[in-house]
Amino acid sequence: MNINEFERQYKALANGKRLAILKHLSSTQRASVGQIAKEVGLTLKATSKHLGILSAIDALEKSKQSSLVFYSLAKKQKPALKHFLNVIKN
Numbered sequence: 001m002n003i004n005e006f007e008r009q010y011k012a013l014a015n016g017k018r019l020a021i022l023k024h025l026s027s028t029q030r031a032s033v034g035q036i037a038k039e040v041g042l043t044l045k046a047t048s049k050h051l052g053i054l055s056a057i058d059a060l061e062k063s064k065q066s067s068l069v070f071y072s073l074a075k076k077q078k079p080a081l082k083h084f085l086n087v088i089k090n
Contacts (some may be wrong), residue, residue, distance in 0.1 A: 009080040012057045018050050022059065022073070022081075023088045027047060030072040057081075 012018065020040040024032060031039070037047035051071055054060045059081050060071050077085070 006080065008076060009057045012053050012059070013080060013084045015050070015053075017046075018054055019084065019088050020083060021047075021050055021054065025060070025073050026072060026085055028088060030070050032068045032070050034068075036071065 007022065013022075017040055021036055024036060024039045024058055026037075033044060033047055036051070037044050040047065042050070051060065051062075055062065055071075058074055058076075058078065061074050062071050064070070073085075074081070
């Protein structure tokens with residue numbers, strides 16, 4: 001991994017709300033945008049923005065069911081994400 005990719009991942013993960021999203025998804029396995037927004041105390045718009053940032057670093061996978069979009073943690077996790085998940089689980 002090059003230094004720019006490393007920096008981009010850590011910047012994306014260095015946010016309390018995004019860490020709360022990751023923590024929620026690590027315990028629930030899968031959740032809709034609305035469920036995540038309610039859990040972390042954000043609007044749908046703000047939640048979608050954070051989910052987009054986490055998706056851009058390949059931390060999340062998404063699936064669509066009817067009109068709902070569901071997110072889950074990526075099955076193949078990069079080292080930075082694994083580290084952050086281990087820290088926030090405790």
